[in-house]
Amino acid sequence: MYTLRHDVNVMFEGVIFMDKRMRIGELAKRAGVTQRTIRHYESIGLMPPGEREGKGQHYYTEESIERLRKIDQLKKLGLSLDEMREVVQLYFIDPSGVQSKRKALDILRQHLAEANQKLNEIQQFRGEIQSLIEHFERWFEKREGG
Template identity: 55%
Template sequence: MKQRMRIGDLTEQAKVTQRTVRSYEYIGLLPPTEHEGHGYHNSSEEKLARLRKIDQFKQLGLSLDEIRDVIDLSFTGSSGIQPKQKVLAILRKHLAEADRKFGDLQANIERFERFLAAKQQL
């Protein structure tokens, strides 16, 4: 059942700005707001839960596009296994990319060290 909630109350509880809520609605991370006037709109606990879940995914390093791919899975079905598996796959991809970047950085450090060592011999 939906409860009547001011957007300010929703944003305060979720610790986000009104602009963030509207942006998430625009890009499809949140369902659109049903305005009732006088600063009120219909907002359910699910919308607050979605905002909190988006924040959790962001803390894990997922992009908004990646979050869009998994957010609905987090609120369908009872087991939660499917979204967790998808999030783990995304995180594995992030880890592989971080490892690749780390390897590139290590190679650059080694090149700089060789360059500096060669210049010190002059």
């Protein structure tokens, strides 16, 4: 009966690769989220639960970090956790069937369109702000400037 080691060292041609297995605390820190957030994402199927032996603790990989970052990015774009589920899958699951690849393309094109839409909205907003700013600046120039 052997015990689980927390970190594994591999020697290869004189170089030591230390593959420290990451637990939820480190994952949370490195991804800039709370443990609760991670567990929440796991509970709603947005993140796969980290690997574990039986009923023990969960261990995560670097990919888990990227996944959390991607989720964060999508949140900034205004997607709800529910809405982003599909897209996140596309980034981290290799769809093996032709069918799923077609579906992936559809979803991606749709999200591309939405992104373009959002770009327009923001650009318009920025334009409005800029002219407001210029308006104020001219006002100050007239009063204070020489």
